[in-house]
Amino acid sequence: MRSTVRRVSTRRSGARRHPGHGRRWAAALGVGALVVAGGGVLAGPAQALATASVPVDFPTHCIPPAIAGIPPIDGTTKAEITVDNAAPRVGDTVTVTYTVTEAAASNPVDLALPADIMTPTGKVTVGGAQSASVTVAGPKKNDPVPGKGVFPSFSMTGTFTVTAPGQITLSPGDYNIHTSYIMELDTPCTVTDPPAPVSETIIATDEGGQVNERAIRLGAASGPAGEAVTVTGSKFTPGAAVTLAGRAGDRQSADTATVTADGSGGFNGRLTVTDPATTGIVAYEGGSWDPAKGAGPQAYTVTGGGGGNPDGSQELKASVRAGTLSMVQDGDTVEMSAVDFGRGGASRGSLRTVTVEDYRGGPAGWSLTGKVTDFQGPGGAAIGASALGWTPACTTKAGSPSTCQAGSAGPVGSAGATLASAPDGTVTGGEFTVDARLALTVPAYTAPGAYSGVLTLTLT
Template sequence: MLGAGALLVTGGGVLAAPAQAMPTASVPVDFPTHCIPPDIAGIPPIDGTTKAEITVDNSAPEVGDTVTVTYTVVEPAASNPVDLALPADIMTPTGKVAVGGAQTASVTVAGPKKNAPVPGKGAFPSFSMTGTFEVTAPGRITLSPGDYNIHTSYIMELDTPCTVTDPPAPVSQTIIATDGGGQVNERAIRLGAASGGAGEAVTVTGSKFTPGAAVTLAGTAGDTRTADTATVEADGSGGFSGRLTVTDPATTGIVAYEGDTWDPDRGAGPQPYTVTGGGGEGQRGSQRLGTSVEAGTLSMVQDGDAVEMSAVDFGRGGASRGSLRTVTVEDFRGGPAGWSLTGRVTDFTGPGGATIDASALGWTPVCATRTGSPSTCAAGSAGTVGSGGATLASTPDGPLTGGVFTVDARLALDVPAYAAPGAYSGVLTLTLT
């Protein structure tokens, strides 16, 4: 049997600073979850609802700080899949927290081996997992619960992996990171056109400025302010709309700022602007097009959960051979981290309590990379799997990683010549991190 677990120009005028963005308190969220019980349970996958909450030890960190994240599964979607009651302290949960907003990341979290007793077919109790991440950018950072796995160590090692059906799950916690000055400058401007003839006016709209503040619109040429200026007043919400007549052919950008002189901490821009010349060219318009690429998750799918290996004759023994069910790994995170797929196996149990030691199972891994993938998959070394585990496949860290990979392995179990006749089975657990 095969089990699987798978486990973000200078100067300075003095004006009141804009209101600081505030972090939000954590809230429990519900999200649909797809859980795969261990094969030994003999039951189909469970599609249910998980209730979870994300909390942090610091909701207003500075860039460079390390934030501790706690992922609490209040109500798991899965329950004890077997009739056998589970004793206390045999559950070890692991999971992922999705970081979004000002920075994107996938934070690995893990919990202690601690739980209350679980009756047969009873609901799994609430559990918490912790991990850390480093703040790399100022601004609003969101935290959402991700996939999690419930590992049990009782009689045999079993995994119940649960994945978010429609990722990402809802945001449970929002924190506000600063660059060390205690303020996040959220001011922004947008231009009605990216170019125009000399003497034409361009519409400038702004947001998140200080309500009621006088705002200067100005042309720039690199670090130097040009002669083109206009003044508008921000409304009660900090927004404005004004027109700036651009006559200086040296103008290459437009800024907006509060105070007497340009200060990037009290302004926005520059937004690129090109002076195309004056008179006789007619009117021109332009539209800036923008899109975004959303980061995804790291996941794996296997094409089955049972492997039939060849029979071996009593008195002769030798290699019982088979092939691992193909595993497809999809890395759509779009970050710098690689991944590792490892496996470990239990002893093979047979008739009358007879066993074949886990160290008797060996494999020869094979890994293929889909064309166009940024990363290249490397197969693990051929050799013993055993209860201690071995690497099946991996990709290295890099500036930009990701892709689709197929992983296989040839399996061989060294059966002793006089192993008791009958059927033997063991559980091979695959873990993706």
């Protein structure tokens, strides 16, 4: 995680603007796959509070492949979430199955699709005592689909580790239908108004032991054999050597890579997956896979193959390289308006515009936060950090896959606040312009002179 520091100053007399120079900082990818959001043990037996899985339906926005020549589809998805353990203990691994009984999209082309060429991937939204987005993937298995016919029902599975006691809810999220026949095509479908309704609720109890909080996140849930997938980890031992490896069922594949955890226990590496039988990816410390010193498996499916190419054809391959998450600001100094001694009031100014560029091309969103120091003045006088408030604004560049969301208006303070963010999704990225109106509340009879504080922005 990298930060940018901006000095904000205010004077009791005339204001003067200092020109700044644009600067760029690369930012690390998002945090681990599972984050504790709070919650406690609910009263009564866990088994009595857990609810049975229920089918749900939700509005969905699907984008057919460009070759189909048809506009996006706004329809309804019918789905259900089930688990292998509805009353786990903290530290247990829960297997989640996301079944789409009726997809919002159908075969986008007139060409009939043969059996076993469809590979689904998606996300399950975890809420309640924990907050996470669980990657799920399904096998390349389907009944034949007629031209422009309805996609058959399909199931995807994944896992997550329980890290907090209490009620945990599971809702279906975005999904993607990949077909491998003559050419590789994707039909991504996103939840129109997330989160979708809760389909499954489980109750976790506290075992009182040490919880393995190591977590990994994949840049993609599927890809052709020979392609590298980005693996981001958190909560590993700082400075430890971490092995990234493919899993084919209960065995480890020959696909491995090694990274080193940074001072906070995080890492960002790439693993080239060549084994078509791979069903998941893990990361672990030590010489061999050990769930107590590792994270995963996160579901991963190898796509490609299928019916093969017709006679006389040539297969053409191209690639798009993933970039970075970064930000550029148009200056590093903000001069705010003066206020009068004895009267006090609001010293106002505008944040120097920040441009966020997300060129990673994966499913991860981003968050831009800020925190400020106390404003120091003459002779030891100071104005507290809590006196600075902002009203954020965020604009998304046309054509960006993600949509920027401005943070809430209110105090910034030393604890910090969110300036802007973009959510996780099946495909994310784009360019975003972030601004904010600033107001420093200056008490009456504050000692005359210049006051300055440092506003630190952090992009993750």
